[in-house]
Amino acid sequence: MNEILAIVLGAVLSWLNFVLIDIWMGLPEAPGVRGAKAIGKSIEKRDGDLGGGYFSGNIVCSPDASAGTLLASCCYFAFHSPAGGLIAALFVYFGNRICADPGYAGTTGALTITILIWATSYIGLSPQNFIVGIVIAILTIQGLYHPLVSKLIGKMARKMNRKVIEPE
Amino acid sequence: MINDSLNINDKNYNRDKMYEETIISAIIIFIVLRLLVTQNRLERMPYLNVINFGVAGVITLMNPSPLGAVTSMIYFIMATVAANAIAFSIDKIREIEHDTD
Amino acid sequence: MMSYIFYIIAIVSAAMVGFLLRLPLLPERPMRQSWTISIVFPTIIIAVSLYAMFDYFKIYNGIYTAIIIGVFAAVFCRYLLEKLVPIPDRGDSQ
Numbered sequence: 001m002n003e004i005l006a007i008v009l010g011a012v013l014s015w016l017n018f019v020l021i022d023i024w025m026g027l028p029e030a031p032g033v034r035g036a037k038a039i040g041k042s043i044e045k046r047d048g049d050l051g052g053g054y055f056s057g058n059i060v061c062s063p064d065a066s067a068g069t070l071l072a073s074c075c076y077f078a079f080h081s082p083a084g085g086l087i088a089a090l091f092v093y094f095g096n097r098i099c100a101d102p103g104y105a106g107t108t109g110a111l112t113i114t115i116l117i118w119a120t121s122y123i124g125l126s127p128q129n130f131i132v133g134i135v136i137a138i139l140t141i142q143g144l145y146h147p148l149v150s151k152l153i154g155k156m157a158r159k160m161n162r163k164v165i166e167p168e
Numbered sequence: 169m170i171n172d173s174l175n176i177n178d179k180n181y182n183r184d185k186m187y188e189e190t191i192i193s194a195i196i197i198f199i200v201l202r203l204l205v206t207q208n209r210l211e212r213m214p215y216l217n218v219i220n221f222g223v224a225g226v227i228t229l230m231n232p233s234p235l236g237a238v239t240s241m242i243y244f245i246m247a248t249v250a251a252n253a254i255a256f257s258i259d260k261i262r263e264i265e266h267d268t269d
Numbered sequence: 270m271m272s273y274i275f276y277i278i279a280i281v282s283a284a285m286v287g288f289l290l291r292l293p294l295l296p297e298r299p300m301r302q303s304w305t306i307s308i309v310f311p312t313i314i315i316a317v318s319l320y321a322m323f324d325y326f327k328i329y330n331g332i333y334t335a336i337i338i339g340v341f342a343a344v345f346c347r348y349l350l351e352k353l354v355p356i357p358d359r360g361d362s363q
Binding site for chain 1: 191
């Protein structure tokens, strides 16, 4: 398969994997820790969406599906077999617990990306495409223009029924 | 496995990873420059996170072995803990400054 | 393909021992915010990951290792996990 097409496909699959799982796990609803709240409010102050801001803040401050995707594809690449993705799931789970998070998002992201990499290996994609794919995906979410992307994430979150929960 | 095209015994055989290395290097350089230019401290945190992702990817790409994978995992988790501490401190300092104003 | 059966054996062994030790099957709803340790999460995940480590580095892979790892994962999750990574208090600003 053409190398550029493989990287693009890896980036799209990684983006979908981590964004959908994170939104489904409720990251745009509330800030997990105090730092995430600060980042969310700062993005809202610059004309962004608060749900999207909390999403970015939660990605920065604790491991979530994006961390699970990155580490599972790195371990799959290093171990040359899906066993690498399974080993990464354990480390991501303990990393989550250290950062005061229950651990569902990261581990789910790691397991699903392992299944995806294994399935697309029959088409011609290899794990290094997914490694660079997740870096490109996180660049689009956090490295380009925060207010615009936060509005997109907020729109997707409302479509998946995950609104911002106001603190009592 | 199905796609066993990497010859890990020969570390100089980089042709399989050429595009990946170029792309990640370009991303890291762009984000570092953008980080240096930005003034708002809380806006810098997501850029820092992108750099952590890039470096964790590079560690494994350059060392396709279990040691590379474990190093990448430990680096990334510790970098996340550090970013959490930085964001918490920035928020706490702002709260303290507003209280004493 | 034949070696994948040992992962299934590890999962089944962890689930059975977890059921014996009175671990719940699924966390409480809504699942993403609950801290309860259950069979599906994280017992099976720990069992499969540990067996994958033993399988890759070729330290005694086989049916006995799978069963022992399943038992260890269930016992660890029931008794030792809370002491190792304690659940933080809710409302703690970390």
